[in-house]
Amino acid sequence: MELHPNVTIKQNTVAQSAPYYKSLQTRLAAGSGLDDIQGLEIGFIADVVANHADAFVDFGAEENAEELEANFYDWKWGQASSQDGKVVGLGTDAGPEAMCFRKDMFEAAGLPTDRAELGELWSTWDEYLEVARRYEASPTKPADSAFVDSPASIFSASVYQGETAYNDEDGNPIPEESDGVESAWGYASQAAAEGLTANLSQFGDEWVAAFPNDAFATIACPAWMLGYIKSQMGEDRAGVWDVAPLPGSSESAANWGGAWLGVPSSGKNVEAAKDLVEWLTAPEQQVKLFTRTGHFPSSPQAAEDPAVVGHVDEFFSGAPTGEIFGKSAAAIKRTPIGPYDTQIQEAFTTALTDIASSGTKPDDAFEDAIKATQQAIGG
Amino acid sequence: MTIASQSPAEALVAAPLRPAAPPPPPRRRRRLSQNRWGYAYVAPFFLVFGAFSLYPFLYTAWVSLHRTSLSDIDGGTFVGLENYRNLLQSEFFWNAARNTLTIGVLATVPQLCMALGLAHLLNYKLRGRTFFRTVMLMPYATSIAAATLVFAQLFGRDYGLINTALEAVGLERIDWESGTWSSQFAIAVIVTWRWTGYNALIYLAAMQSIPGELYEAAEIDGASRWKQFLHVTIPSLRPTIVFTIVVSTIGAVQLFGEPLLFAGNGTTSGGSSGQYQTLGLLMYQQGWSNFHIGQAATTAWAMFMIILLVVGLNAVVGRLRARADR
Numbered sequence: 001m002e003l004h005p006n007v008t009i010k011q012n013t014v015a016q017s018a019p020y021y022k023s024l025q026t027r028l029a030a031g032s033g034l035d036d037i038q039g040l041e042i043g044f045i046a047d048v049v050a051n052h053a054d055a056f057v058d059f060g061a062e063e064n065a066e067e068l069e070a071n072f073y074d075w076k077w078g079q080a081s082s083q084d085g086k087v088v089g090l091g092t093d094a095g096p097e098a099m100c101f102r103k104d105m106f107e108a109a110g111l112p113t114d115r116a117e118l119g120e121l122w123s124t125w126d127e128y129l130e131v132a133r134r135y136e137a138s139p140t141k142p143a144d145s146a147f148v149d150s151p152a153s154i155f156s157a158s159v160y161q162g163e164t165a166y167n168d169e170d171g172n173p174i175p176e177e178s179d180g181v182e183s184a185w186g187y188a189s190q191a192a193a194e195g196l197t198a199n200l201s202q203f204g205d206e207w208v209a210a211f212p213n214d215a216f217a218t219i220a221c222p223a224w225m226l227g228y229i230k231s232q233m234g235e236d237r238a239g240v241w242d243v244a245p246l247p248g249s250s251e252s253a254a255n256w257g258g259a260w261l262g263v264p265s266s267g268k269n270v271e272a273a274k275d276l277v278e279w280l281t282a283p284e285q286q287v288k289l290f291t292r293t294g295h296f297p298s299s300p301q302a303a304e305d306p307a308v309v310g311h312v313d314e315f316f317s318g319a320p321t322g323e324i325f326g327k328s329a330a331a332i333k334r335t336p337i338g339p340y341d342t343q344i345q346e347a348f349t350t351a352l353t354d355i356a357s358s359g360t361k362p363d364d365a366f367e368d369a370i371k372a373t374q375q376a377i378g379g
Numbered sequence: 380m381t382i383a384s385q386s387p388a389e390a391l392v393a394a395p396l397r398p399a400a401p402p403p404p405p406r407r408r409r410r411l412s413q414n415r416w417g418y419a420y421v422a423p424f425f426l427v428f429g430a431f432s433l434y435p436f437l438y439t440a441w442v443s444l445h446r447t448s449l450s451d452i453d454g455g456t457f458v459g460l461e462n463y464r465n466l467l468q469s470e471f472f473w474n475a476a477r478n479t480l481t482i483g484v485l486a487t488v489p490q491l492c493m494a495l496g497l498a499h500l501l502n503y504k505l506r507g508r509t510f511f512r513t514v515m516l517m518p519y520a521t522s523i524a525a526a527t528l529v530f531a532q533l534f535g536r537d538y539g540l541i542n543t544a545l546e547a548v549g550l551e552r553i554d555w556e557s558g559t560w561s562s563q564f565a566i567a568v569i570v571t572w573r574w575t576g577y578n579a580l581i582y583l584a585a586m587q588s589i590p591g592e593l594y595e596a597a598e599i600d601g602a603s604r605w606k607q608f609l610h611v612t613i614p615s616l617r618p619t620i621v622f623t624i625v626v627s628t629i630g631a632v633q634l635f636g637e638p639l640l641f642a643g644n645g646t647t648s649g650g651s652s653g654q655y656q657t658l659g660l661l662m663y664q665q666g667w668s669n670f671h672i673g674q675a676a677t678t679a680w681a682m683f684m685i686i687l688l689v690v691g692l693n694a695v696v697g698r699l700r701a702r703a704d705r
Contacts (some may be wrong), residue, residue, distance in 0.1 A: 018645060022667055025450035051450060197539075201651075204644035205531060209538045331689055343669055346646060354651035357557035366653065378671040 007093035007272050019042045020218050032144060032287070034264040036273040040089045041259045046079055046171055047339035048262070049309055057263040057274060060087035064278075071283060073209055075334035076228040076298040080260050083170070088262050090281040091298035093289060095222035095257030096328035097157050097246045099128075100229060104240050105217040109134075109141035113166050115319060119245040125187040128247040132196040135217060148191065149207065149216040151356060153190035154351035156202075157220035157246060159337050159345075160254035161328055167338035175344055180335070184350065189362035192355040198358035202349070208232060220246065222256040223296035223325045231314050241317040246328065253331035296325045303329055343376035383615050429668050443676035452672055462677035472678070474653050475661040476685075478563065482638075482657060483631030486574075490528060495574050495616075495674035498582035499608055513582070515576035527569055527640040534565045534641075556641070559654040565654055569637045574630070578623050585619040586612060625690055632686050635659030 012035070014253050021044045027033040034055075040048055048056070052104040059068055060081065068090065069077050078093040099122070103113045111134065112118060122128035132147040148154065165175055175181050191197050198216045200207040210216060211232035218313045221229065221243070229241060246254060261281060280287065286302035288293045291311055297303045303326045311322035316372020351369035354360045360368070443462055447455025466472050501511055518526065533540045534555040542552040555561045589612065597607045615621075634657045638649050647664035649656025656664075658678060665676025 016645070022449065025670065028450045029452050051448075168405055190488075199644075201644050201646070204642070206537050206643065209535070213538065215537065275513075291394050315472070340669075346648065350646065350651045353557070357554055357651060358653070371470070372648065376669045378665075378669055379429070379676060 004272070004275075007269075007276075009066070009276070012229065014039070017043055021089070028055055031055075031266065032212055034266060036263065036267040036269045037264050037277055039092075039259055039355065040080070042079070042257055043094070043342040044339070046167075046337045046341065047088070048088055049080060049082045049086075050171060050339055052261045053088050053165070055264055055266065056086075056088040057265050057270060058086045058088070059090055059224065059274075060085050062274070071299045073329065073332065075257075075332055076258070077256070078334045079337055079363060080097070080262075080351055089260030090277050091295035092259045092261060092281055092286070093257075093295035094298040094329055094332075095224055095255050096161075096296055096325045096332060097220055097254045097256055098220050098249075098321075098324050098328060099157075099244050099246050100219050100221040100225070100241055100316070101244055102217045102240055103242045105142050105145060105214065106135075108269040109138035109197070109217070111138075113242070115242050116123065116243040119249075122244075122247040123245045123250055125183075127156070128154075129187060129190060131297060132218075133193060133194070134196075136196055141217075146196065147212055147218060148197045149200055149210065149219045150200050150349070151188040151192040151197050151352035152199075152202050153218075153220045154191055155184045155349055155352060156256055156345060157184075157254050158187055158248065159348075160256065161248050161252040162335070163333075164337045165337070166341050167336045169336050171338040172343060173338055173340050173373065173377055175348070176370060183290070185362075185366060188314070188352050189365065191356055192352050193362055195356065197356060198264060199353060201353055208357055212237070221248045223290075223294060223321070224257055226316065226321065227294045227311065238315045239317050242317040243321055243324055244323060249328060249331070252333065253328040255329075255332045255335075265364075290322070294321075295331060300330065340373075340377050344373050347372035347376060380552070387653055430491055439676045439679055441470045443680050445673045447671075447673045449666065449670040449672050455673055458673070460674050463681075466674070466677050466681060471653065471656070471661060472633040472658075472681070475624065475649070475656045475658045478649070478653075479632060479634060479657045479659075481569075482566055482634060482655065483628070484559075485563055486570035486628045486634075487624075487631055490566075490571040490575050490610055491578060491620070491627065493571070494578035494623070495582055495613075495620075497575065497579040497610065499588055501583055502586045512580065515579055517576070517682045518573045519577040523642060524638040526573060527637050528563065529591070530569045531643050532639050556643070557654075558650060559652075562641070562650055566634075566637050568640070569635070570631075573629070580629070581619060581623060582616060583613070585616050621693065628689050628693070629686055632682055632689065633659050635663065636692055656683075 020039070021041070021366075024034075026037060026042075038288050040058075058207035059065060062068065065087075072091050073094070076094060079085065080089050080091065081087050099114075099118075101118065106113045111131065112121060118131075122131055135141055135147040137299070153195040159178075159180045162178060162183060162327075164174065164178045166175050166178060192199070198210060200210055200215070211229065212234065227244070233241070261277045263270060263277055267273055272356070281299075283297070283299045283301040283305070287305045287307050290297055290302070290308050294313075297308065302308060308322040309326060310320050311320070313321045348369045351360075351365040353366065353367045357361055400519050429453060442455070444457060444459060446456035446458045446462070447453075463628065497515065499514075501508060506509065532538075534542075536542065536552065536554045536556060539555070541555070546552055552560055553567045593611050593615070594607055597611050602610065638655050638657050639647065639662045640652065641655065642648075647668045649660050649664075660681070662675045662678040662682065665678060
């Protein structure tokens with residue numbers, strides 16, 4: 001590091017969030033073994049905010065706090081803030097959502113392939129399901145293909161379009177009363193029961209294998225999913241995928257994923273770590289992160305940067321991803337998140353899988369999901 | 380244990396010679412000091428055992444009496460036996476217990492029968508016997524994770540080799556993972572594949588210690604090979620069979636890696652309706668997916684009790700059989 005000759009940065013690479021979080025938790029419990037900087041992912045930031053805010057440097061109490069706050073979308077800053085105003089980390093990327101679709105498969109099935117036209121055609125999720133039915137009924141669609149990869153795809157995207165997702169304002173889980181869950185469940189369970197999905201379990205082996213095997217024509221895609229799709233398809237399949245706005249996005253946008261960097265206050269190099277986190281999450285760096293790796297900024301300044309707004313993705317048929325995700329990110333509301341979002345989401349998506357694979361009645365499956373949720377929260 | 384100790388004979392001879400001597404230090408203390416090297420030699424084992432088995436064992440019991448989370452293990456609230464009551468009332472627990480039982484039966488019974496048959500065959504004078512015996516142990520030397528990942532792909536719904544083969548012979552594809560019996564069958568296959576050779580080798584070793592005269596006598600009496608197997612081999616193997624049943628039962632109750640990895644996406648619910656969630660997987664889900672360490676500790680202790688119960692039953696049945704035979 002030229003500007004900081006005394007600082008050496010050692011970086012650990014983590015493949016998966018879940019085991020990382022487990023070790024972070026045991027280290028927080030033991031009060032030792034924490035790194036100078038710890039990544040905090042959306043799946044557990046709420047737990048850290050609610051239960052471990054004291055273990056991290058409060059960026060809200062820094063001298064330049066106002067300046068820092070202005071660097072981020074208010075919902076991004078808010079998700080890392082505790083009720084008494086402590087801010088446990090600064091945002092890296094965000095996960096604004098769009099709908100990725102297979103141009104070639106749409107064409108074969110006789111559907112329009114223009115991304116703007118599709119955005120109009122599925123301006124609501126009900127219309128998206130209509131398009132799905134048209135696809136499934138098409139005699140010319142590619143054999144053995146489904147319209148969407150999984151009911152989870154529909155559920156996980158649309159649940160965040162409600163006023164609430166899994167929690168009330170205070171972060172307490174209320175899946176039974178949430179409008180987001182209710183409407184998302186309605187769309188996703190319809191799709192599952194009608195057989196409009198390939199019924200794959202997301203991130204499972206078969207799901208991964210399904211990408212290059214052309215098993216489905218659409219998938220709800222947060223910005224970070226694009227890199228994933230690219231690596232599964234291989235560079236030589238450029239131009240078969242395209243990106244359109246998410247159904248219902250004219251009303252409400254959705255965010256899935258994203259991370260923060262936090263500085264444990266017990267660290268040995270707190271000041272240097274704070275400097276590094278501020279630098280890493282500054283708008284200029286977020287612009288580079290997007291144009292190089294496709295992680296969408298959590299900073300409006302970065303999202304409005306010409307390099308981001310004008311970014312097109314050649315692999316995705318030249319889709320203006322900077323513009324599409326930028327619109328989505330700007331429209332995201334601050335949906336309250338809670339410590340059990342990951343488990344609750346899993347409870348609902350597995351219940352949806354059950355509808356599609358075993359023909360369970362949607363109402364019964366909903367009951368199962370609620371039971372699994374209660375077990376996860378663990379009264 | 381006899382290092383540096385006086386032999387009893389020496390002690391007896393020495394004592395009457397000096398009747399007026401002061402009373403010797405209490406026997407126990409002398410033993411302790413005289414055997415100190417023996418204790419020193421076994422100490423490392425007990426230290427390690429204490430640190431990594433006994434302490435966690437007792438600590439788990441203590442944690443199971445608390446409502447506590449992974450990130451705050453020592454900060455939980457004491458709730459007495461509430462976790463145990465909740466566990467017994469939880470349908471997830473009974474579902475997991477049922478699955479553990481059915482997968483256990485599906486995996487253990489055919490496994491031990493096949494192992495017995497294989498051992499019997501390998502006991503004949505075959506060309507390349509050593510080769511077969513080595514090959515048989517190979518699955519046991521494979522890691523559970525590697526084996527399960529391969530099997531999960533074989534049993535894949537859309538791109539699995541087994542379904543492709545089924546289709547090739549005109550049968551229907553099976554969604555192995557989503558069905559109750561199909562998923563449990565698939566997991567039982569993985570377990571059977573891995574452990575059959577191991578048990579066969581144990582049986583084989585026991586078979587080789589059966590005296591040949593027994594077979595000769597049976598042959599003179601006109602017993603066929605099958606009759607010999609039934610009336611000579613099996614009765615002679617009874618202690619070994621009991622041993623393998625106990626070990627397999629313990630393994631079956633603890634079944635965890637296979638169902639976890641069979642899901643293929645890291646979820647711990649054991650399938651979309653928990654159709655192959657075992658007790659081990661439930662414990663992992665409670666502790667490491669839902670972070671309720673108290674609940675997980677409770678499940679761990681419940682598993683321990685179940686193992687004790689099953690092994691105890693086994694012993695009782697074995698004893699009754701032995702008495703009946705006498």
